[in-house]
Amino acid sequence: MAIKTLQKVMEAKIAQGEKAFVAYIMAGDGGLDSLREQILFLQDSGVTAIELGIPFTDPVADGPVIQEAGLRALEAGANLRNILKTITKFKDEIHTPLVVMSYLNPIIAYGIQDFTKACEQSGVSGLIIPDLPLEESTIITSELQDTDIALIQLVSLTSPQKRIIKIAKAAEGFIYAVTVNGTTGVRQEFTEQLEQYLANLKKVSQVPVLAGFGISNSQQVKEIGAMADGVIVGSAIVQAFHDGNNKQITELLNKQSM
Numbered sequence: 001m002a003i004k005t006l007q008k009v010m011e012a013k014i015a016q017g018e019k020a021f022v023a024y025i026m027a028g029d030g031g032l033d034s035l036r037e038q039i040l041f042l043q044d045s046g047v048t049a050i051e052l053g054i055p056f057t058d059p060v061a062d063g064p065v066i067q068e069a070g071l072r073a074l075e076a077g078a079n080l081r082n083i084l085k086t087i088t089k090f091k092d093e094i095h096t097p098l099v100v101m102s103y104l105n106p107i108i109a110y111g112i113q114d115f116t117k118a119c120e121q122s123g124v125s126g127l128i129i130p131d132l133p134l135e136e137s138t139i140i141t142s143e144l145q146d147t148d149i150a151l152i153q154l155v156s157l158t159s160p161q162k163r164i165i166k167i168a169k170a171a172e173g174f175i176y177a178v179t180v181n182g183t184t185g186v187r188q189e190f191t192e193q194l195e196q197y198l199a200n201l202k203k204v205s206q207v208p209v210l211a212g213f214g215i216s217n218s219q220q221v222k223e224i225g226a227m228a229d230g231v232i233v234g235s236a237i238v239q240a241f242h243d244g245n246n247k248q249i250t251e252l253l254n255k256q257s258m
């Protein structure tokens with residue numbers, strides 16, 4: 001299996017002695033019209049990849065900030081289909097890999113084959129499907145095989161080592177190391193186990209290991225970034241865009257200095 005673009009981009013960043021930074025946004029929060037602007041803003045800010053959240057009525061892994069953003073996006077009429085269609089319109093302007101994060105339900109409703117085709121047409125480089133366990137992932141990996149779209153696997157603090165090794169074997173793009181037990185959203189403190197957890201993942205994984213959940217300020221970006229190959233920041237960016245505080249996002253990235 002050829003190495004996919006998303007992974008190559010991550011590896012190139014890391015090879016420069018830098019850390020990867022993935023910024024999550026809720027697609028359609030602020031209306032579908034603001035999607036282009038938000039993506040280009042993050043691209044200009046120098047993020048390594050952009051994670052596009054698809055709004056869903058039952059986002060079991062999400063905390064209040066992303067839940068509310070999802071409701072606003074749904075109210076604005078955003079859905080998987082029109083989000084992908086919107087991106088297709090300006091895909092030539094996007095040079096930063098896009099990762100679609102969706103729960104399984106909207107993908108099944110779309111139809112897996114049609115969804116995969118639409119992702120290819122809009123230039124999507126990766127997928128995160130948090131409620132699709134590795135054991136069932138063939139329903140989509142069979143469609144992704146001949147594409148340049150990577151299915152990102154998630155690992156949690158409670159994953160047993162045997163499972164971690166299994167996931168690492170199947171991993172492509174990067175491994176998403178969830179850093180908290182619970183839902184997305186800003187945290188003040190992280191478990192003492194974090195360093196060991198991430199070190200172990202890096203040891204068993206052939207692909208970059210990125211840490212996400214709870215990371216919201218430059219101090220945390222730096223500290224947790226140092227333990228992994230990079231970080232993923234969601235709620236803090238979603239909130240900043242909602243507040244019109246783009247400067248805060250720039251600061252988060254500028255002080256990255258990892």
Ligand SMILES: O=P(O)(O)OC[C@@H](O)[C@@H](O)c1c[nH]c2ccccc12
Pocket residue numbers: 024051053061062066101128130183184185186212213214215216232233234235236
């Ligand atoms: O918001 P946080 O705590 O910074 O966490 C990242 C996260 O938002 C993003 O990657 C994400 C949003 N919803 C998810 C559901 C599952 C896995 C990951 C996600």
